[in-house]
Amino acid sequence: MNVLVTGGCGFIGSNLVRYLRRERPEWTVVNLDLLTYAGNLENLSDLEGDPRHVFVRGDISDRSLVEPLLSTHAIDAVLHLAAESHVDRSILGPEVFITTNVLGTQRLLEACRAQRVKRFVMVSTDEVYGSLGPTGAFTESSPLQPSSPYSASKTSSDLVALAYHHTFGMDVVVTRCSNNYGRYQFPEKLIPLMVVNALHDKPLPVYGDGANVRDWLHVEDHCQALLRALEQGRAGEVYNIGGGAERRNIDIVKAILGLVGKPESLIQYVKDRPGHDRRYAIDPSKIRAELGWTPAHTFEQALAETVRWYVDHPTWWTRVMSGEYLRYFETQYRGRLQGRA
Numbered sequence: 001m002n003v004l005v006t007g008g009c010g011f012i013g014s015n016l017v018r019y020l021r022r023e024r025p026e027w028t029v030v031n032l033d034l035l036t037y038a039g040n041l042e043n044l045s046d047l048e049g050d051p052r053h054v055f056v057r058g059d060i061s062d063r064s065l066v067e068p069l070l071s072t073h074a075i076d077a078v079l080h081l082a083a084e085s086h087v088d089r090s091i092l093g094p095e096v097f098i099t100t101n102v103l104g105t106q107r108l109l110e111a112c113r114a115q116r117v118k119r120f121v122m123v124s125t126d127e128v129y130g131s132l133g134p135t136g137a138f139t140e141s142s143p144l145q146p147s148s149p150y151s152a153s154k155t156s157s158d159l160v161a162l163a164y165h166h167t168f169g170m171d172v173v174v175t176r177c178s179n180n181y182g183r184y185q186f187p188e189k190l191i192p193l194m195v196v197n198a199l200h201d202k203p204l205p206v207y208g209d210g211a212n213v214r215d216w217l218h219v220e221d222h223c224q225a226l227l228r229a230l231e232q233g234r235a236g237e238v239y240n241i242g243g244g245a246e247r248r249n250i251d252i253v254k255a256i257l258g259l260v261g262k263p264e265s266l267i268q269y270v271k272d273r274p275g276h277d278r279r280y281a282i283d284p285s286k287i288r289a290e291l292g293w294t295p296a297h298t299f300e301q302a303l304a305e306t307v308r309w310y311v312d313h314p315t316w317w318t319r320v321m322s323g324e325y326l327r328y329f330e331t332q333y334r335g336r337l338q339g340r341a
C-alpha cells in the first residue's frame, strides 16, 4: 500500500507519518508538504534515510506536481492534513486560509479523481460545528456553524470533499477531530505556547475569562483513529473523533505551571479572541461503534509527558520559533528540496 500524507511535516502530520511507519512498516508513505512556518522536516529527523518515507516539498494546489506524484508512486490512498491551522492567524489574515484550505483541497481532490486514487481521508475539525453551551456534545449531524475564518475554510473543504463523493463517486471519508496535544506542536497553540512562555518566565496570555472549554485528544490517539478511518471507514461518512477530556483553558494553564514549577502570577488575562467559541465537546459514539476506536491516553498523564517533552527539547522549539530552522534547513536539506519523486 502506498499512501500520500499531505502536511506530513506539521504537528499531526509528522506524528502520523511516524505512526504509519511503525504500525504499517510495509507501506510507503509519501509526504507532500510546502514547509510553511508550521512545517519542519526536523519533526521527522528520526526517519532520515528511511527508504519508505519519501518527502516532497510542494503545494497541494499545484496539479502539475501532484498528479505525477500520485502516478509515479502509485498512490492508493490520501490522508489530507495540509492546511493553515491556527485560528488567531486566520483572524489576522484570512486569505491564505481560503487559498490553501478551500482551493488547495479542491485541486488536490481533482488530482486524486483524475488519478483514480482509491480512498481520500479528509482530516477536518470539530470547529465546523461552532460553539456549544454548557451542555451537550457534537454529533455528526449537528448543524455546521463555523465561527472563525479558519473553521469556515475547514467547513468548506470538508463539504467540498463530501461533494466529490456524492457527485463524482469518489471514495471519501471525513474525520472531525477535537483539539490535539502532544510533541512537535508549533508553539503558537495553547499548550506548547504556555510551556515555552512559562520556561522563559514570560506572561501566559489567557483569553477572556479562561473558562472556554476544549475537548483534548492526544495526537497518537488521533493517528490511530485516522488509520481506522482509512482502513475501515465507510465511503461518504463523517466520523467525529474526541478525547472525552473536556477542560477549561485556565485549568490547563494552571496544570502546566504546576508541572514546570512556575508561579500562577505569570498568568495574564488578556482581551478575548474575537468570535471565540465557548465550548467544544464530541459525541464519539459513531466511531466507537463502527470502527471500535477509543482513546488510549488519559489526559493528566499524557499532558505531563507532553510538557516534559517540551522541557527536554528546547533546541527544537527555539529553532522553530526563531526561524533559524529555515536557515538550518536550507543548508542541511538543500538536496531534499528538489523532492525525491
Ligand code: NAD
Pocket (backbone or CB within 6 Å): 006, 007, 008, 009, 010, 011, 012, 013, 032, 033, 034, 035, 036, 037, 038, 039, 040, 058, 059, 060, 061, 080, 081, 082, 083, 084, 085, 086, 100, 104, 123, 124, 125, 126, 154, 176, 177, 178, 179, 180, 181, 186
Ligand atoms: P500544522 O499547522 O501543524 O501543519 C500543517 C502542515 O501543512 C504544515 O506542515 C504546513 O507546512 C503544511 N502546508 C500548509 N499549506 C500547505 C500547502 N499549500 N501545500 C502543502 N502543505 C502545506 O497543523 P496541524 O495542527 O498538524 O493540523 C493538521 C490538520 O489537522 C489540519 O488540516 C487541521 O485543520 C486538522 N486538525 C487539527 C487539529 C489540532 O488540534 N491541531 C484538530 C482537528 C483537526
Ligand code: TYD
Pocket (backbone or CB within 6 Å): 086, 087, 088, 179, 188, 189, 190, 191, 193, 205, 206, 207, 212, 213, 214, 249, 273
Ligand atoms: P488554540 O490552541 O489556538 O486552539 P483552537 O483555537 O483551535 O481551539 O486555542 C485553544 C484554546 O486556548 C482556545 O480557547 C483559545 C485559548 N488560548 C488562550 O487563551 N491563549 C492563547 O495564547 C492561545 C494561543 C489560545
